[in-house]
Amino acid sequence: MATLGAFCFPGTGHINPMTVLARRLQRRGHRVVLFGIADVEAAVTAAGVEFCRIGESDYPAGTLRRLDDRLAQLRGLRSFHFTVDRVRNTALMILREGPAALRDCHVDAVLVDEADMGANVAEYLRLPYVSVAFFPPLMQHNRVPPFCFGWPAGQDGFSRFRNQMGMKLLTFLAAPVLGVVNRQRDAWGLKPLARLTDTLSPLAQVAQMPAALEFDCGPTPPALHYTGPFIDAQQRREVDFPWERLDGRPLIYASLGTLLNGAEGIFRTIAAGCATIDAQLVISLGGGLSADALGPLPGNPLVVRYAPQLKLLRRAAAVITHAGLNTTLESLKEGVPLICIPIGNDQPGVAARVVAKGAGTAISLRKLSVPRLRSCVQAVFNDSRYREAARSLQEAIHRIDGPERAADLIEDKLELTRAATTPCEFETQHGGTSLYSRCGDPA
Numbered sequence: 001m002a003t004l005g006a007f008c009f010p011g012t013g014h015i016n017p018m019t020v021l022a023r024r025l026q027r028r029g030h031r032v033v034l035f036g037i038a039d040v041e042a043a044v045t046a047a048g049v050e051f052c053r054i055g056e057s058d059y060p061a062g063t064l065r066r067l068d069d070r071l072a073q074l075r076g077l078r079s080f081h082f083t084v085d086r087v088r089n090t091a092l093m094i095l096r097e098g099p100a101a102l103r104d105c106h107v108d109a110v111l112v113d114e115a116d117m118g119a120n121v122a123e124y125l126r127l128p129y130v131s132v133a134f135f136p137p138l139m140q141h142n143r144v145p146p147f148c149f150g151w152p153a154g155q156d157g158f159s160r161f162r163n164q165m166g167m168k169l170l171t172f173l174a175a176p177v178l179g180v181v182n183r184q185r186d187a188w189g190l191k192p193l194a195r196l197t198d199t200l201s202p203l204a205q206v207a208q209m210p211a212a213l214e215f216d217c218g219p220t221p222p223a224l225h226y227t228g229p230f231i232d233a234q235q236r237r238e239v240d241f242p243w244e245r246l247d248g249r250p251l252i253y254a255s256l257g258t259l260l261n262g263a264e265g266i267f268r269t270i271a272a273g274c275a276t277i278d279a280q281l282v283i284s285l286g287g288g289l290s291a292d293a294l295g296p297l298p299g300n301p302l303v304v305r306y307a308p309q310l311k312l313l314r315r316a317a318a319v320i321t322h323a324g325l326n327t328t329l330e331s332l333k334e335g336v337p338l339i340c341i342p343i344g345n346d347q348p349g350v351a352a353r354v355v356a357k358g359a360g361t362a363i364s365l366r367k368l369s370v371p372r373l374r375s376c377v378q379a380v381f382n383d384s385r386y387r388e389a390a391r392s393l394q395e396a397i398h399r400i401d402g403p404e405r406a407a408d409l410i411e412d413k414l415e416l417t418r419a420a421t422t423p424c425e426f427e428t429q430h431g432g433t434s435l436y437s438r439c440g441d442p443a
Contacts, residue, residue, distance in 0.1 A: 005107035007118025017230035019047035024403040039064035055093040079344030091117035133207040135346035140197040143217040150348025153215035204413040212396035228402025229329035250317035255284040273373030275299030323351035335394035337386035358389035
């Protein structure tokens with residue numbers, strides 16, 4: 001049994017899969033401690049994962065909501081710049097408080113979200129660590145576009161040159177983060193980082209994205225391992241939903257996630273684009289807006305603040321999505337084709353992969369209009385090739401238990417010994433783990 005520390009970007013799309021992975025490792029007898037800010041503590045402990053709070057002065061309770069509300073109003077590069085600034089500020093806090101927190105919890109090895117800078121703390125403390133990708137994995141070669149760009153991979157000379165320039169642009173945009181990190185690395189006597197991929201673990205880079213969704217781009221780095229979606233329906237909180245209002249028509253489920261979801265105009269366009277299609281539209285606002293704020297919408301869709309997404313996807317004929325990786329994987333796990341409207345961050349890259357695999361269509365925000373959206377929805381409904389491609393990806397996903405494969409890799413690469421019994425020694429009668437509010441101090 002080992003004690004594993006985990007650093008994770010404080011967003012639902014990162015916390016949810018990280019806690020699924022943590023629970024799988026706990027069931028193998030390992031202790032997993034997730035280090036995070038006050039606003040994610042409830043979600044982590046509700047998932048049954050031990051929590052150690054850091055950053056209390058920088059991120060008092062309520063800070064995350066304000067940051068998320070701001071991000072919900074941004075698009076494209078503005079959202080990416082804002083996210084980079086958040087990563088920079090979080091990096092400052094982790095570099096300052098991370099070493100003491102890891103020592104206090106007697107951590108043996110570390111799991112690091114690729115959107116987090118915790119790898120530098122592990123390197124400073126000479127702890128082995130594994131990188132975990134909750135977006136298309138970072139790669140330092142020109143056969144695949146960087147995760148945040150929405151163009152196809154292509155293996156011709158122009159495409160590979162464009163990919164190379166994209167990686168240089170990404171490094172330039174991430175300069176504020178690298179500057180903060182390198183100043184601390186210099187103080188610690190560590191070599192400076194030249195690019196984001198320098199933070200990746202030399203032992204293993206574990207991606208929850210399945211290989212079947214990746215571009216056909218030839219060999220991948222030897223340390224990179226594709227697995228499958230980190231999903232556990234039992235860890236999702238129950239959400240009230242008016243099931244009696246479903247009318248039996250084919251279901252179109254629309255969601256823009258829980259971060260970049262504050263765009264009233266996009267939701268209105270979605271409603272208008274689906275209004276004349278013989279299907280029932282369900283819109284989940286993800287907490288960013290209220291149904292009252294939107295007012296009456298064309299076609300009278302069913303609008304809810306939050307939705308039981310996994311259950312609705314089992315009934316859906318199509319999904320309209322921002323192309324966040326978690327919603328995309330959850331949809332494909334059910335064999336549902338997608339209409340992608342990428343807004344920012346990694347979403348253009350995810351949408352490009354969906355299109356490349358034939359499992360859906362994509363519309364950029366710049367070209368989004370009611371006629372164009374209606375055309376895309378009709379194409380997905382009427383052309384069976386989209387559903388066939390989605391079902392092909394569904395079959396590939398079901399062939400691999402993502403969390404189990406990831407746990408195998410982590411144990412192997414970190415040379416961990418599994419406990420003799422499967423349940424963790426701190427399992428409780430609630431099906432979770434003992435919960436902690438500070439390292440070493442039971443809550």
